[in-house]
Amino acid sequence: MRIEMNRIFTLALMVFVALITVQCTSDPASPGVEYMPDMYRTPALEPYSGNSNYADSMEARLPVEGSIARGYLPYGIPKTDEGYEMAGALLKNPLANSEEIIGEGKVIYTKYCLHCHGKEGNGDGLTVTAGGHPPPPAYTSAALAILSEGKMFHTITYGRNLMGSHASQLNVEERWKVIRYVQTLQNPNGDTPAETIDGAEPSEETTETEMVDETAMNN
Numbered sequence: 001m002r003i004e005m006n007r008i009f010t011l012a013l014m015v016f017v018a019l020i021t022v023q024c025t026s027d028p029a030s031p032g033v034e035y036m037p038d039m040y041r042t043p044a045l046e047p048y049s050g051n052s053n054y055a056d057s058m059e060a061r062l063p064v065e066g067s068i069a070r071g072y073l074p075y076g077i078p079k080t081d082e083g084y085e086m087a088g089a090l091l092k093n094p095l096a097n098s099e100e101i102i103g104e105g106k107v108i109y110t111k112y113c114l115h116c117h118g119k120e121g122n123g124d125g126l127t128v129t130a131g132g133h134p135p136p137p138a139y140t141s142a143a144l145a146i147l148s149e150g151k152m153f154h155t156i157t158y159g160r161n162l163m164g165s166h167a168s169q170l171n172v173e174e175r176w177k178v179i180r181y182v183q184t185l186q187n188p189n190g191d192t193p194a195e196t197i198d199g200a201e202p203s204e205e206t207t208e209t210e211m212v213d214e215t216a217m218n219n
């Protein structure tokens with residue numbers, strides 16, 4: 001009886017060992033025998049696995065041409081001389097001229113503009129003094145002291161001559177914030193307030209101005 005039990009036990013052990021070894025394969029990447037594979041193999045496409053529904057097999061598709069992301073409106077003013085003038089006449093800073101906004105604008109200026117324009121905006125940043133970059137004009141120069149905020153926005157968005165576009169670094173709100181700070185450098189003594197809008201007092205806004213404002217805010 002005892003021998004009989006030993007035999008059964010040995011046989012069970014052998015079957016067990018055999019079962020375990022059957023599950024091993026020589027391919028280290030193979031999961032071996034899988035029970036109910038549909039429990040963990042989804043029929044959905046895996047990321048980067050390729051998609052046979054498309055000729056180029058690319059799984060992540062590009063948006064349809066002309067698509068506009070939600071909550072985003074393109075800056076409708078063209079990158080031309082006329083566009084520059086138009087921006088100057090129409091765009092108005094939607095942010096308050098408050099200490100808080102100016103303070104935030106200063107932080108942006110220090111990170112993105114100071115190295116060219118200099119601490120006080122005199123065109124003597126390190127790229128000029130140490131790097132030999134041609135100096136930008138001082139914000140207090142005759143031309144820039146009266147530069148309207150719309151033209152500044154246009155220049156920051158598209159760039160101008162040696163100054164590159166900052167549209168990829170600064171969102172619309174950040175551009176208007178840094179403009180608030182630049183205005184304090186245009187007019188450091190606060191005696192001659194710079195024009196905000198070319199050829200018009202801010203009180204003479206038209207509805208058209210407001211529409212463009214909205215466009216600018218969403219860019």
Ligand code: HEC
Nearest residue numbers: 112113116135136137151152155160161162163166178182
């Ligand atoms: C690579 C150096 C460089 C950087 C960085 C730079 N600028 Fe300029 N900026 C210039 C130069 C050069 C000009 C003169 C462009 C021209 O020929 O009219 C200029 C011109 C300007 C003007 C006058 C534009 C006009 O319409 O006449 C403003 C305003 C201005 N920059 C603001 C900024 C602000 C704000 C930043 C940071 C977000 C910035 N710049 C970053 C080099 C730079």
